[in-house]
Amino acid sequence: MMTVSVEAFFHSSTSTLSYVVFDMAGGHCAVIDSALDFDLSSGVVCTEFADTIIEYIRSNQLTLDWILETHAHADHLTAASYIRSKLGGKIGVGRHIVDVQAAFKPLLGMDDLNISDYSEFDHYFEDNEEFAIGLLTATVLETPGHTSDSVTYVVNHNAFIGDTLFMPDFGSARCDFPGGSAKQLFDSIQRIYSLADSTRLWVCHDYQPGGRELKYQTTVGESKTDNIHIKGETPETEFVEFRTERDKQLNVPKLLYPSVQVNILAGQLPDGFIKIPISKAF
Numbered sequence: 001m002m003t004v005s006v007e008a009f010f011h012s013s014t015s016t017l018s019y020v021v022f023d024m025a026g027g028h029c030a031v032i033d034s035a036l037d038f039d040l041s042s043g044v045v046c047t048e049f050a051d052t053i054i055e056y057i058r059s060n061q062l063t064l065d066w067i068l069e070t071h072a073h074a075d076h077l078t079a080a081s082y083i084r085s086k087l088g089g090k091i092g093v094g095r096h097i098v099d100v101q102a103a104f105k106p107l108l109g110m111d112d113l114n115i116s117d118y119s120e121f122d123h124y125f126e127d128n129e130e131f132a133i134g135l136l137t138a139t140v141l142e143t144p145g146h147t148s149d150s151v152t153y154v155v156n157h158n159a160f161i162g163d164t165l166f167m168p169d170f171g172s173a174r175c176d177f178p179g180g181s182a183k184q185l186f187d188s189i190q191r192i193y194s195l196a197d198s199t200r201l202w203v204c205h206d207y208q209p210g211g212r213e214l215k216y217q218t219t220v221g222e223s224k225t226d227n228i229h230i231k232g233e234t235p236e237t238e239f240v241e242f243r244t245e246r247d248k249q250l251n252v253p254k255l256l257y258p259s260v261q262v263n264i265l266a267g268q269l270p271d272g273f274i275k276i277p278i279s280k281a282f
């Protein structure tokens with residue numbers, strides 16, 4: 001089996017992990033979950049973080065085949081379109097991104113977005129679809145719950161799980177965005193837990209609870225034993241009740257609306273302005 005190499009990049013302002021996945025022998029790679037730098041107060045967008053990923057790919061003389069999203073992120077802006085403009089490659093996403101687009105289009109007044117023409121992304125993955133990263137074969141598992149479009153990319157014994165699970169000491173992701181479902185997240189986690197215990201899980205965020213050092217890779221076995229929200233034997237009703245109650249206490253992410261309106265367009269920035277819908281609480 002071809003050896004998979006993984007290089008992680010930590011975007012500290014959003015606690016996001018981006019990955020470059022590659023086969024050293026073949027020299028082809030994929031970027032998973034990239035990020036732009038965005039300052040909410042000033043509206044300034046810059047590419048310092050994405051440029052470090054681009055520089056890594058260039059300096060290792062890798063060919064970029066894919067720029068992958070595990071889901072439409074609600075807390076950072078993807079750099080997918082920017083990276084494609086510099087290195088080529090195809091932007092891939094789970095097919096249910098169209099459901100996220102449909103949910104947010106009216107909220108954000110995105111009248112120009114034509115959901116049915118499937119033109120924002122280069123490829124919309126089906127469940128269980130296989131694709132090549134050079135000599136590697138990757139498989140897509142639909143793992144909805146945090147969002148309806150969430151997918152996990154499995155490459156040999158590595159699973160890039162987006163925001164389904166976090167490191168065992170941080171638990172699981174919220175399910176209260178439009179299209180989210182604690183019940184679906186439970187089922188998706190069971191799907192991940194059905195992989196071999198030795199499967200390495202690469203998370204999309206690490207919030208470093210208690211100020212601990214950065215960690216972003218666990219295993220199926222470790223998560224089943226130690227995850228503080230959902231162990232291997234945790235019953236569905238217990239998890240769904242816990243997750244639903246917890247989500248009621250969480251604040252809206254600071255970058256929700258800027259992130260979603262850019263991310264459902266694969267990282268293309270809107271002309272001129274970012275929109276934030278208002279709701280009158282009086």
Ligand SMILES: [Fe+2]
Pocket residue numbers: 071072073074075146163
């Ligand atoms: Fe997320």
